Amino acid sequence: MSEIEIIPVPTRILTDKDDIVDIMEKYAKDKIGPNDVISVAESVVAITQGQIVRPEELELCFLARVLCRFIPEAGSLASPYGMQALMDVEGKWRVFFAFIVGMIAKVFGKSGVFYKLGGEQTALIDDVTGTMPPFDKHIVYGPDKPFEVVKQLKERLGCFGAVIADVNDLKRSRIVGVTEGTDGEKIAHLLIDNPFGNASQKTPIVIIKNFSQYQAKS
Amino acid sequence: MGILYGLIGLVILIIIVCWAYIVNKGNAHFELKVAERTPFELVEIQEDSITLNCQVAMVNKGEQLGTIMDCYTRHLLPYEQFDGVQVFSKVELETARREDDYFEALIIERNRRVNLVVTVKLTARKNSDIKSTLAQMVDMPIDIVYQQVTRADWHIEKARIEMKASEVASVANVTLAD
Numbered sequence: 001m002s003e004i005e006i007i008p009v010p011t012r013i014l015t016d017k018d019d020i021v022d023i024m025e026k027y028a029k030d031k032i033g034p035n036d037v038i039s040v041a042e043s044v045v046a047i048t049q050g051q052i053v054r055p056e057e058l059e060l061c062f063l064a065r066v067l068c069r070f071i072p073e074a075g076s077l078a079s080p081y082g083m084q085a086l087m088d089v090e091g092k093w094r095v096f097f098a099f100i101v102g103m104i105a106k107v108f109g110k111s112g113v114f115y116k117l118g119g120e121q122t123a124l125i126d127d128v129t130g131t132m133p134p135f136d137k138h139i140v141y142g143p144d145k146p147f148e149v150v151k152q153l154k155e156r157l158g159c160f161g162a163v164i165a166d167v168n169d170l171k172r173s174r175i176v177g178v179t180e181g182t183d184g185e186k187i188a189h190l191l192i193d194n195p196f197g198n199a200s201q202k203t204p205i206v207i208i209k210n211f212s213q214y215q216a217k218s
Numbered sequence: 219m220g221i222l223y224g225l226i227g228l229v230i231l232i233i234i235v236c237w238a239y240i241v242n243k244g245n246a247h248f249e250l251k252v253a254e255r256t257p258f259e260l261v262e263i264q265e266d267s268i269t270l271n272c273q274v275a276m277v278n279k280g281e282q283l284g285t286i287m288d289c290y291t292r293h294l295l296p297y298e299q300f301d302g303v304q305v306f307s308k309v310e311l312e313t314a315r316r317e318d319d320y321f322e323a324l325i326i327e328r329n330r331r332v333n334l335v336v337t338v339k340l341t342a343r344k345n346s347d348i349k350s351t352l353a354q355m356v357d358m359p360i361d362i363v364y365q366q367v368t369r370a371d372w373h374i375e376k377a378r379i380e381m382k383a384s385e386v387a388s389v390a391n392v393t394l395a396d
Contacts, residue, residue: 060371069239073283078369080369080370081367134320137287
């Protein structure tokens with residue numbers, strides 16, 4: 001039986017001028033088979049979709065300046081710009097409401113409510129330094145329509161499945177979009193050691209060889 | 219009426235608590251330790267040019283982490299003062315030297331310091347002899363400019379180091395003209 005294998009695929013720097021599906025086809029088509037899963041880094045998908053903004057382009061509101069102060073310092077919403085970027089897409093009052101409810105829920109021992117109520121971008125936004133140059137000076141949103149993107153990737157590459165993953169060196173691995181029939185939780189576990197590498201290693205694609213057999217077996 | 223006063227009092231109390239929390243948590247506060255910079259050292263000397271560098275520490279003295287978005291040098295040597303050399307200067311992170319002069323945005327945690335390397339290249343403009351040119355060299359200020367993003371609005375600050383003519387002369391092994 002074929003063993004599972006994780007293969008990082010280097011690319012050139014991708015920008016908002018690129019189409020993510022075309023690029024995946026260019027770099028991965030000859031390396032991927034019908035039993036394999038293609039995994040793409042969340043931030044790279046977002047960048048190719050133009051889901052980025054520079055802090056200098058944002059106009060801060062009072063609420064963003066205040067609310068960011070209550071987010072732990074290492075969080076992407078801890079700067080007023082990360083918070084403003086969120087408010088711009090999810091709505092200022094929605095974020096404010098989520099924050100108030102989240103704070104009350106926390107008092108009663110329930111965490112994560114803010115991230116659930118604040119809209120899907122609440123947990124997906126990466127503040128500056130979150131990705132490779134030249135996008136290290138940008139706030140990067142989560143990808144738009146991730147489930148549609150993975151569906152297109154699977155169709156174009158003829159592989160077993162496709163995922164968009166948010167993985168970092170701090171052992172955080174989360175699936176943002178996954179094709180039907182592919183076990184996202186198992187893939188998240190396989191990617192926990194961040195095979196995408198650090199920001200400057202330019203390996204936004206990871207192919208998981210023989211995943212269909214692995215999924216069927218376990 | 220009593221309820222209204224109670225509500226107003228509650229709102230004021232919440233504002234005071236939030237304000238006290240924010241003040242207590244503080245912010246990042248960056249400082250370039252220009253007074254503690256290392257002396258300029260020789261990197262390379264050629265017939266027509268000399269390259270020197272020194273190190274300057276950037277410290278986050280605040281209570282929160284912060285981000286240096288960008289950092290660059292601005293050397294100040296107008297030809298009215300001395301037109302013998304063409305100056306190139308750049309600043310890099312000591313632990314992440316780059317050939318492309320790009321300064322990658324960097325998070326500095328509280329009470330942490332990072333070392334910046336300031337590199338200066340002087341090329342003789344009027345002849346191909348850097349050593350004879352440097353005999354006329356003058357003190358040259360170099361501003362280190364940095365853009366920061368913290369819990370407050372982004373802004374740009376700068377601090378100044380001075381490359382002394384005597385330092386350059388000593389490194390190049392030349393004697394300054396009177």
